[in-house]
Amino acid sequence: AQSVAQPEDQVNVAEGNPLTVKCTYSVSGNPYLFWYVQYPNRGLQFLLKYITGDNLVKGSYGFEAEFNKSQTSFHLKKPSALVSDSALYFCAVIPPGGNNRLAFGKGIQVVVIP
Amino acid sequence: GAVVSQHPSWVICKSGTSVKIECRSLDFQATTMFWYRQFPKQSLMLMATSNEGSKATYEQGVEKDKFLINHASLTLSTLTVTSAHPEDSSFYICSARRLAGGHEQFFGPGTRLTVL
Numbered sequence: 001a002q003s004v005a006q007p008e009d010q011v012n013v014a015e016g017n018p019l020t021v022k023c024t025y026s027v028s029g030n031p032y033l034f035w036y037v038q039y040p041n042r043g044l045q046f047l048l049k050y051i052t053g054d055n056l057v058k059g060s061y062g063f064e065a066e067f068n069k070s071q072t073s074f075h076l077k078k079p080s081a082l083v084s085d086s087a088l089y090f091c092a093v094i095p096p097g098g099n100n101r102l103a104f105g106k107g108i109q110v111v112v113i114p
Numbered sequence: 115g116a117v118v119s120q121h122p123s124w125v126i127c128k129s130g131t132s133v134k135i136e137c138r139s140l141d142f143q144a145t146t147m148f149w150y151r152q153f154p155k156q157s158l159m160l161m162a163t164s165n166e167g168s169k170a171t172y173e174q175g176v177e178k179d180k181f182l183i184n185h186a187s188l189t190l191s192t193l194t195v196t197s198a199h200p201e202d203s204s205f206y207i208c209s210a211r212r213l214a215g216g217h218e219q220f221f222g223p224g225t226r227l228t229v230l
Binding site: 090 | 118120146148156157158160163205207209211217218219220221222223224226
């Protein structure tokens with residue numbers, strides 16, 4: 001069963017506009033949630049995580065994400081997108097008792113239009 | 115901090131040969147390293163989990179005799195693709211989890227393997 005759903009294949013946004021990249025999860029209990037970004041032919045860069053505590057998590061490069069338990073969502077947001085934010089974004093989850101094994105969503109391509 | 119390197123960054127080999135990929139945590143000690151495979155425009159598929167000093171744990175469907183993993187120290191894990199075939203061509207990415215704790219994994223830059 002898919003643990004992480006990223007419903008869109010691609011998100012297009014104009015430079016300077018707000019960016020939202022959606023993620024929902026389908027594990028029970030209290031999972032650990034992560035966002036990573038991947039530039040072409042590169043490994044993944046860690047953006048932010050939610051483990052416990054405040055539902056709004058701030059991360060690298062001006063990104064933030066909000067954990068919503070009732071909606072089982074962990075959407076990534078940035079108030080003002082930059083062209084350099086164009087990349088592949090992965091949401092990932094470690095389920096409770098998951099032995100620190102990350103389950104990734106399929107990834108969403110973000111294209112920021114100048 | 116938390117830098118992970120991989121070597122080589124890309125490799126081309128003939129069918130039937132073996133290729134070794136190194137994954138190093140440069141500025142931290144890693145209890146656990148993970149090996150992933152990524153096909154173009156797809157997500158990462160976990161191949162195996164590697165713990166220092168013990169045998170790797172392979173995911174279902176991954177041939178342990180085909181993909182040999184050695185985790186010799188707290189800063190080095192190697193993946194050897196034995197008797198490589200064209201279908202093994204892929205982007206291989208490793209990640210490491212810190213000995214000091216924390217749940218996030220830090221990823222290497224990846225190795226592009228092309229088998230002719």
